Amino acid sequence: MVSFLIIASPVSENLHARKISPVLSDSALFYFRQADSLNRAGQWQKTISLYRAAEMLYQNGKDTMNAWQCRYKRIMAFINLRLYDSVEKDIHEARLLYEKDTSKQNTIHAELLFLQGYYAYKTDNPAQAISFLSRLLNANDYHSSYANRYLAYCYFELGDFIRARDNMLRALSLIENDTLHPARKAHDLHWLSILYTYYLGNRSKGLQYLNLAGEQYRRAHAAPETFSMLYNDMGTISMKNSDYSQAQDYYIMAVSNLPSAKKNTLTLARIYNNLGIVNHKMGRYQQAESYLSKSLTVKKQINNVELYSTYINLGNLYLDWNKPEKANDSFRKSIENIKQQYGENNWRLADLYQNYG
Structure with a gap:
């Protein structure tokens, strides 16, 4: 499976407040917030018991919606950890609970569909994922945008790059006015730039979307290493467009944005390698030799x-x-x-x- 960027899974931002025992509510919310903090840090293993504890408390308080949110996030953690036996068991139980629930809440139904689609995608079954995700296209903008995003990934896996493009553009259009999550927009724009450049043969569009991604990364106060990768990609597109001077400028910016803790990494070796190639194309053989030698030195230091x-x-x-x-x-x-x-x-x-x- 091709993977370009780690994309956060869709989760509701706020719990749906209901009148339950204050002590019970406070305890459940405490576990939930602890788990959410670990979830954002990618420490999924540590979230499972906390989400389960919060889920049980909400169930005891007859708070179906909040209990579901905890179950939903716990299943997402299982998927991200590749604990697929637990995933299948929990999804099966969630389906049974939904079928018994007379209220048939739309949010639970939508997120249950997404879970099944996301699980199919992560287990290399894009066709099955499409069958679930396609049923979310007429949902609210929040769920539809995530469905379109993962439909884009699925069609990419199947080699249908036009549909992949169309779904990602639709996902972006649905969050056009969302100013709260610039990092998500940046990820999607960056992905589109790769699609246009390497699979649709439109380098000018690729560079355009990279610049748009850069704007969103800045709004999200992304880490310097993110900008280093972004400038490296800009350099590569510029080099493919034979704009060697511009490519060199981007590669130098990529090096300067790399934190000192990342100076002896494969990322730096690759940027040096690219600087060597672009200087070679510009006829600057001595500079090219210097950069390629630096790339070799870093690779040897990290045993690449x-x-x-x-x-x-x-x-x-x-x-x-x-x-x-x-x-x-x-x-x-x-x-x-x-x-x-x-x-x-x-x-x-x-x-x-x-x-x-």
Whole structure:
């Protein structure tokens, strides 16, 4: 399954207040808020017992809606943790409870449909996910926007990039006036930029959506590392558009936005690698060599297994620089790295043998 960004699952922002015992309500709300805080931090394992405790208290107080919210978030935690046996059991129980509930609340029905669609998507069954999510397209804007988002992911998995685009655009249109969740808009816009650039062949649109994503990331006060990844993507699109000077500027901004704690990471190695490529294309061979060497240094420091790609880039650089001995040495090292990591018959060797020969 292709995954570009971690997208937060749809959850109701506020509990639906009802008149129950103040002591019971306070205890349930305490557990719920503790769990929600851990949930936002991605610590799903720790949320399960807290959501369950809150759910039981709300059930004892005959608060069906709040009890459902706790169950819903607990099932989402199981899905994110890939504890699928627990998911199937809880979804089955939730369906039975809904069928017995005479009030048939629309929110519970919508979120139950989404849970089943999300579960099918996460278990690599996009066709089944579509069958559930499509039934939410006429729901309220909140549920419909999330359904459209995950329908976009499903159609992407099935290779239907036009439908993927249309669903994501629809998801964005439904939250157009939402000023409270800029990070969600940024994620969706960033995803669209990747779709347009690499799968629909429209680089100008891709760059346009990346810039829009940047605006939303700034509103969300996103971490510097997020901007580093954003500028790296902008650089790559600019390089594909043969705007090498602009690409170099974006890559340098990507490096400058990377926090010091991330300076010896694969992210930095890849940005250096890209800086090497763009300087090569600009005919700045010495600068290209410097950046590619820095990329290799970082990869070796973090024991990254894929040294071969940077060795290939060095080999191509030395060929254009009229340094055949260095080119041969780089290609030889790339072949050795591929054999060591992937075996003698790996497909990565085909083009290399042609160059090295």
